[in-house]
Amino acid sequence: METITRRGWLLFAAMGAIWGIPYLLIKVAVKHLEPPVVVFGRTSIAAVVLVALAWRADALRPALAQWRYVLLFATMEMAVPWFLLTNAERHLPSGLSGLLVSCVPLVGAVAAFALGDRAALRPIRLVAIGLGMAGVALLVARDLGGADGIPWLSVGSVLLVCVGYATAPFLATRRLGDVPSIGVIAVSLAFVAIVYAPFAFVTRPAHTPPASALWAVLGLAVICTGIAFVLFFQLITAIGPERATLITFVNPAVAVVLGAVLLDERITVSTVIGFVLVLSGCWLATRRVPDHPQPRPAESDARSDAGSKDQSSGPTSWSESSRSAMVDRSASRAGGSRPPAP
Numbered sequence: 001m002e003t004i005t006r007r008g009w010l011l012f013a014a015m016g017a018i019w020g021i022p023y024l025l026i027k028v029a030v031k032h033l034e035p036p037v038v039v040f041g042r043t044s045i046a047a048v049v050l051v052a053l054a055w056r057a058d059a060l061r062p063a064l065a066q067w068r069y070v071l072l073f074a075t076m077e078m079a080v081p082w083f084l085l086t087n088a089e090r091h092l093p094s095g096l097s098g099l100l101v102s103c104v105p106l107v108g109a110v111a112a113f114a115l116g117d118r119a120a121l122r123p124i125r126l127v128a129i130g131l132g133m134a135g136v137a138l139l140v141a142r143d144l145g146g147a148d149g150i151p152w153l154s155v156g157s158v159l160l161v162c163v164g165y166a167t168a169p170f171l172a173t174r175r176l177g178d179v180p181s182i183g184v185i186a187v188s189l190a191f192v193a194i195v196y197a198p199f200a201f202v203t204r205p206a207h208t209p210p211a212s213a214l215w216a217v218l219g220l221a222v223i224c225t226g227i228a229f230v231l232f233f234q235l236i237t238a239i240g241p242e243r244a245t246l247i248t249f250v251n252p253a254v255a256v257v258l259g260a261v262l263l264d265e266r267i268t269v270s271t272v273i274g275f276v277l278v279l280s281g282c283w284l285a286t287r288r289v290p291d292h293p294q295p296r297p298a299e300s301d302a303r304s305d306a307g308s309k310d311q312s313s314g315p316t317s318w319s320e321s322s323r324s325a326m327v328d329r330s331a332s333r334a335g336g337s338r339p340p341a342p
Contacts, residue, residue, distance in 0.1 A: 008238040015228065015235055016247045020254025022224045022342045023094040023101075024262060026086050029216035032209040035086040038217055040200035043078065044193035045221030050186035050229060059183030067187070069175040074188030077168035079195060081161040085342065088154040088161075093265040098255025099139060100158040101342050102248065102278055105285040106132040107166035115170060128284035135277030138270050185229050224342075249279050251342070 004012070029038045054060045063070050089097050106129050112120035121129075140155055176184055235244045256275065259265035 004239050004243070008235070011231055011235040011238050012244075012247065015231055015244075016250030017254055018224055018228045018231070019247060019342060020098065020251040021258065022220055023089070023098040023255040024258045025216040025220045025224065026089045026097075027094040027259070027263060029213050029220070030086055030090050032213040033205060033217070034200075034203035035083050035090075036196050036199035036203050037205070038086050038220070039079075039082050040193060040196040041217040042082070042220040042225055043189045043196065045218065046225035047186065047189035047193050049222065049226035050182065051190055053230065054180070054183045054186035057180065057182055059180035060186065061183075062179045063176075063183030063187040066176055066179055069171065070179075070184055070187050071191055073168050073172050073176065073184065074191045076164045076171065078188055079192045081164040082192070083196075084157040084164075085161045088157040091151040091154040092158065093259055094263060095252075095256035095259030095265050095267070095271070096139060097158055098252040098259075098342070099271075099275055099278055100136065100155070101161060101165070102252040102282060103132050103136060103159070104162045104165045105248065105282040107162045108169075109285045111163075111167050111170060125285050128281040130281070131277050131284065132281030135274040135279075135281065138277065139274035141270075181233060182229070189225070248282060252279070 026038065033041075051060070054063070085097065085101070092100075109120050109125045109129065136159075140150060172184065232244070235247075252275065256265075256267060256271065260267045
């Protein structure tokens with residue numbers, strides 16, 4: 001396995017931080033803006049950035065040619081999850097939301113099994129799911145079990161977000177395998193922005209919201225969505241899709257720390273133990289267990305040559321970057337391994 005370069009480490013650190021920030025920004029924005037307004041602001045601004053980049057890369061035409069599957073992917077990965085997550089954060093701490101979303105790989109393992117991968121629920125992954133469920137139960141019961149009771153609707157919404165994040169990448173890898181990733185993301189963002197535009201107009205604030213809310217939406221759009229996707233694809237190129245998915249284990253830690261430092265959210269013993277249980281489960285769920293004998297040297301060389309040829313041809317497609325990065329992280333993101341931002 002090749003050594004990670006300094007550039008690779010910098011990209012990894014950047015993505016580990018950037019995709020831990022959205023939970024904080026959503027929490028700030030949703031105090032003054034309705035969820036449809038937040039989702040519209042995020043997707044419309046980010047779409048401007050990514051559509052321009054996709055156009056330069058000649059990636060829009062292939063994505064539009066598969067518009068039905070792209071729109072379905074956008075619905076599963078962005079339109080529904082981003083509304084549910086934004087709405088849930090009206091009642092949940094931002095750090096806890098980040099921890100709950102980190103369960104995506106556990107849902108991804110179940111989704112892979114349901115789609116025919118009988119090896120997806122091996123004993124080690126059943127243990128992983130058990131650990132993850134125990135972590136979620138501890139987080140919900142101890143950190144949310146206050147005088148007002150557990151906001152079950154919000155908790156359920158975030159768990160549905162995990163389902164969307166975990167299953168959308170399977171659609172992408174099966175139906176959009178030859179479509180450049182940046183084209184899929186750009187068209188998806190534009191579609192979601194168009195869908196949410198009328199809802200955002202109806203629920204727009206009667207008065208100008210405070211600057212903190214506006215900056216939060218701008219940060220979500222430009223940094224956590226537009227720039228983040230560009231950096232994520234560069235990260236895959238720099239260190240490989242499997243290593244890139246390891247940011248999954250950094251993002252929730254960033255979310256918890258930011259929530260505690262900037263929003264005075266509590267970090268309890270239950271938070272720490274639940275965090276360890278959930279991430280331990282995710283690590284076990286995404287471990288690769290070899291189930292085929294190692295190829296003979298001649299076969300290995302041939303595959304390496306084929307891989308080199310594939311990597312040198314055109315824009316990165318879902319079959320190249322996302323098949324490992326997305327499915328491993330969902331089984332993240334992003335879809336699984338869900339690359340799309342939280």
